[in-house]
Amino acid sequence: MDIYLPVAGVSVNAFVIVALGGVVGLLTGMVGLGGGFLTSPILMFYGIPPAVAVASAATQITGTSISGMLAYRRRKGVDYRMGAVLIIGGVVGSLTGGLLFRLLQQSGQIDTAIALLYVILLLGIGLLMAREAAVALDIIRPRRTPKPAPRHNPLIAALPMRWRFYQSGLYISPLAPLILGFVGGLLTTLLGVGGGFIVVPAMIYLLGMSSQVVVGTSLMQIVVVTAVTTLVHATTTKAVDIVLAALLLIGSVIGAQVGVQFAQKVKPELLRMFLAIIVLTVAFRMAAGLGWRPPEIYSVELL
Amino acid sequence: MRRLRAGLSLLFVPFLIGAAKPQLVPDVSQREIQIQYSFAGAELLLFGAILYPGGRIPKEPADIAVVVRGPVEPIVVREKRKVAGIWMNADSQRFRSAPAFYSVASSRPLSELVDERTSAIYELGLHNLQLSPGAGIDPDKQRRFEAGLIDLRQRASLYFENPRGVEITDGVLYRAHILIPARVPVGTYTAETFLIQDGRVVAGAPREIRIEKFGFERFVAQAAQRWSLAYGLAAVALSLLLGWAASAIFRRN
Numbered sequence: 087m088d089i090y091l092p093v094a095g096v097s098v099n100a101f102v103i104v105a106l107g108g109v110v111g112l113l114t115g116m117v118g119l120g121g122g123f124l125t126s127p128i129l130m131f132y133g134i135p136p137a138v139a140v141a142s143a144a145t146q147i148t149g150t151s152i153s154g155m156l157a158y159r160r161r162k163g164v165d166y167r168m169g170a171v172l173i174i175g176g177v178v179g180s181l182t183g184g185l186l187f188r189l190l191q192q193s194g195q196i197d198t199a200i201a202l203l204y205v206i207l208l209l210g211i212g213l214l215m216a217r218e219a220a221v222a223l224d225i226i227r228p229r230r231t232p233k234p235a236p237r238h239n240p241l242i243a244a245l246p247m248r249w250r251f252y253q254s255g256l257y258i259s260p261l262a263p264l265i266l267g268f269v270g271g272l273l274t275t276l277l278g279v280g281g282g283f284i285v286v287p288a289m290i291y292l293l294g295m296s297s298q299v300v301v302g303t304s305l306m307q308i309v310v311v312t313a314v315t316t317l318v319h320a321t322t323t324k325a326v327d328i329v330l331a332a333l334l335l336i337g338s339v340i341g342a343q344v345g346v347q348f349a350q351k352v353k354p355e356l357l358r359m360f361l362a363i364i365v366l367t368v369a370f371r372m373a374a375g376l377g378w379r380p381p382e383i384y385s386v387e388l389l
Numbered sequence: 390m391r392r393l394r395a396g397l398s399l400l401f402v403p404f405l406i407g408a409a410k411p412q413l414v415p416d417v418s419q420r421e422i423q424i425q426y427s428f429a430g431a432e433l434l435l436f437g438a439i440l441y442p443g444g445r446i447p448k449e450p451a452d453i454a455v456v457v458r459g460p461v462e463p464i465v466v467r468e469k470r471k472v473a474g475i476w477m478n479a480d481s482q483r484f485r486s487a488p489a490f491y492s493v494a495s496s497r498p499l500s501e502l503v504d505e506r507t508s509a510i511y512e513l514g515l516h517n518l519q520l521s522p523g524a525g526i527d528p529d530k531q532r533r534f535e536a537g538l539i540d541l542r543q544r545a546s547l548y549f550e551n552p553r554g555v556e557i558t559d560g561v562l563y564r565a566h567i568l569i570p571a572r573v574p575v576g577t578y579t580a581e582t583f584l585i586q587d588g589r590v591v592a593g594a595p596r597e598i599r600i601e602k603f604g605f606e607r608f609v610a611q612a613a614q615r616w617s618l619a620y621g622l623a624a625v626a627l628s629l630l631l632g633w634a635a636s637a638i639f640r641r642n
Contacts, residue, residue, distance in 0.1 A: 087427070088427045088428075088429050089426055089427060090424060090425065090426050090427060090428040090571070090606055092602060092605075092606040092607070092609040092610040092613075093609065093610060093613050095572065095574060095575075096571060096572050097427065097428055097429050097571040133572070145624045145625065145627075145628050146628065148625060148628040148629065148632070149627075149628030149629060149630075149631045149632035150632060151632070152628070152629050152632035152633060152636070153631075153632035153633070153635045153636045156632070156633065156636035157636055157639070160640070194465075194467050194478040194481055195477065195478060197477075197478070198475065198477040198478065202475075309629075313625045313628075313629075316621055316624055316625050316628075317618070317621040317622070317625065319621070320613070320617050320618065320620055320621025320624060321617045321618055321621060324613050324614060324617055326613065326620070326621060326624050327613075328609060328613075328620070328623065328624050328627065329609065331624055331627070331628060332627060332631070335627070335628055335631045335632070336631070339631050339632050339634070339635035339636075340635055342632075342635070343635050343636065343638075343639040347639075376474075376475045376476065377474055377475065377476070378476070379471075379476065380469055380476050382469075382541065383468060383469050383537065384466055384467065384468055384469075384534070384537035384538060384540070384541050385466070385467050385469075385478070385541075386464050386465070386466055386467075386487075386538065386541060386542075387464060387465045387466075387467065388462055388463075388464055389462075389463040389464060389465060389483070
């Protein structure tokens with residue numbers, strides 16, 4: 087069934103978009119990923135203008151994340167204090183990202199910058215997670231007998247002004263999550279992603295947050311930051327396509343609920359391994375894409 | 390004296406032929422194309438009649454070329470090159486007036502109908518588009534970017550050249566189908582018909598065709614432009630509502 091997208095100015099098959107939303111929603115519910123890192127590239131591949139793809143993906147992530155977050159809230163899986171700190175950093179990061187986006191766009195290097203950023207981030211995080219999960223699943227043995235890991239990363243423990251985050255089981259400086267939120271917000275505007283794929287591992291491995299609240303809290307931050315990003319895009323680039331976002335949402339909000347229920351039944355280490363494989367696959371695909379001769383040497387941009 | 394007279398009468402020859410020139414009565418099937426929820430492109434029919442003086446069709450009948458063009462836009466074309474192992478945008482060229490859509494159809498290949506100069510004057514054919522690149526640019530680079538742009542848009546069906554796209558029935562009635570793909574921008578398009586005989590061109594009056602969004606699609610597109618903050622808030626509200634609804638429904642189960 088073809089549907090015309092009024093802002094994007096193209097016709098798409100509605101079922102393809104709903105199915106794409108469904109897959110992304112499943113990921114969100116299972117591992118706390120916004121899934122934007124899959125949505126935006128696939129939308130662009132489908133012929134939707136990049137600005138519209140990025141802006142509408144942000145809108146969709148808001149809905150998917152609230153759906154997932156509400157599910158986690160019922161299981162007391164959200165640390166509101168930590169979430170608030172992440173959000174403040176995230177909103178500042180989102181606005182900064184908007185400025186950077188425009189600078190890169192003017193110089194014509196936005197595509198390359200986005201692809202390079204993706205490759206570096208995804209490779210690093212994917213490898214880290216795959217190793218951790220493999221150790222936990224007894225697939226590989228750690229090379230040395232592991233030292234008892236320090237409760238906190240020494241760099242983070244050195245930050246001043248400690249707060250208590252009861253639900254996360256942490257006593258750390260709010261500066262650490264503030265910076266983390268900033269990075270997440272920056273990535274939301276720059277890459278059209280929720281930023282969950284960097285914030286979630288960082289919360290686990292750098293902050294040492296209690297794993298029951300990691301995903302829910304990350305989703306809480308993503309809800310607010312992507313909502314702000316949608317507004318920024320709606321008023322500046324005017325590239326938010328509400329029909330596209332609605333189609334993606336129909337698939338993804340349902341996918342997210344299914345994902346959350348599925349996540350309760352599966353070993354978390356398996357989930358992490360699954361996530362690591364997805365992240366690495368996307369990273370290798372993008373890295374290869376940078377080196378291969380692209381199908382189009384020329385590209386047109388309206389002035 | 391005689392030679393002078395002969396020369397003078399030769400001067401009048403074009404006028405005499407001009408008086409016997411065939412005339413063109415062109416029309417278009419649609420003056421408005423509405424883009425609605427399942428718009429997958431449209432087909433325009435350009436048709437009309439050739440009126441020969443005295444109703445006699447000459448041994449070598451005239452040819453017809455039709456051109457449909459979209460609104461012109463200023464654009465930047467970027468070119469990727471391999472830099473340090475990575476394909477990235479390395480060079481760019483501005484064009485101040487690239488048509489968003491251009492489709493030409495003719496009853497015979499254009500190169501058989503008109504010479505280079507004439508086709509340049511009437512912008513007949515993809516290689517005669519007046520793209521207005523900036524001044525003082527290396528002509529080689531300009532040609533390269535032009536070729537890149539035309540190739541890109543040809544494969545998107547936005548630029549199209551059909552050397553046998555006009556059918557002429559009994560030397561009098563002609564018609565041509567022009568396909569408008571789904572991805573065209575909205576705006577005012579023009580349809581022009583050219584009657585070509587012995588390398589000379591008689592242009593018919595251009596017809597305007599409006600391509601517009603309609604109904605719900607028009608409302609959404611306008612809202613995104615005019616009330617952008619309210620539109621953004623509506624988008625956020627919609628996504629929160631759908632997300633919350635799914636959550637509520639699944640809790641029941």
